[in-house]
Amino acid sequence: MATGELNPNHYPARRAAQVVQHYLNTRYGSPYRLFHVERVYSGNAEDVGDSGRKYQLEISVQESTSNATEKCSAEIVFPRGEDYSPEVQASCVKLLKIDTKVQEEALYQQYKKNQTLLTAHHLPDSHGNMEPDMKPFWHLGIVASSLVMLGESSENTLYNMAQVANVTQLPTENDQLKFDYHILLHDMVSQEIIHWKLLFTWSPAEGVHMLKMDQLPHCHDCDKPPNTN
The missing domain is CATH 3.10.450.10 (Nuclear Transport Factor 2; Chain: A,)
Known part of the structure; x- marks a missing residue:
């Protein structure tokens, strides 16, 4: 797996960004509010000891009902082993204020x-x-x-x-x-x-x-x- 700065158009960055999309929809989605990652601006990946690998991304996220977009920061940690889900933190403050x-x-x-x-x-x-x-x-x-x-x-x-x-x-x-x-x-x-x-x-x-x-x-x-x- 790539380490250091990532090409935002290549698979490692895109896969991590898709996980952020799943996370936002899981936490904040509804029949009238969905989130879609439009673009990855930049990304970085690093090993974090025995705990896994951490990705840090700058992405553009769109909310489906309003078509509003926001540039967001996200951090994704993929734990070691197959039985653990990724840990995600994402900050999209403006989009989360859209009231449906x-x-x-x-x-x-x-x-x-x-x-x-x-x-x-x-x-x-x-x-x-x-x-x-x-x-x-x-x-x-x-x-x-x-x-x-x-x-x-x-x-x-x-x-x-x-x-x-x-x-x-x-x-x-x-x-x-x-x-x-x-x-x-x-x-x-x-x-x-x-x-x-x-x-x-x-x-x-x-x-x-x-x-x-x-x-x-x-x-x-x-x-x-x-x-x-």
Whole structure:
């Protein structure tokens, strides 16, 4: 692995930046607020003894709803061993002040009161399209899958969420909307599509709370989701 100053356009810097994106969505994402790393300005990597390797990045992050961008500093530590998740610190003060509470509360109340529970498939479809009212559930799938991608990430990985294959709303529990998601992750290193089943709850007050996540066996005959590069 490269040590010292990194080329911001090469894989080591891009992989570390993608981990920051997963972290921000895990911590602060919602059906109406998602974060995307637009650009890596600079990066540095160093060994930190037996504890792992530390990356320091200057990146540009965009928030999806407002399209606002901010230059942020981030630090990522990849611990030694395969069973440890990266440790991330990121400072994007302005983006975190974007308020989407009104939209989130309206969505929550609508689906809390619905007599018919939501079911949807292929978000987006094979042409990259989806109904506008399904976009919040695509975003919610990205937030939930970021928990998986953050936990699975290492210096050698580059994950993206490709598609929500299926989403089923389950009966509300303790004032939390409850969902069963089947998501497809794109492993951009091996070009494999990895299937996961996620069971989680969501509310504006509590955010996403993961109840269960299971990686499914490799599916040879599954349709390929739309290109997400």
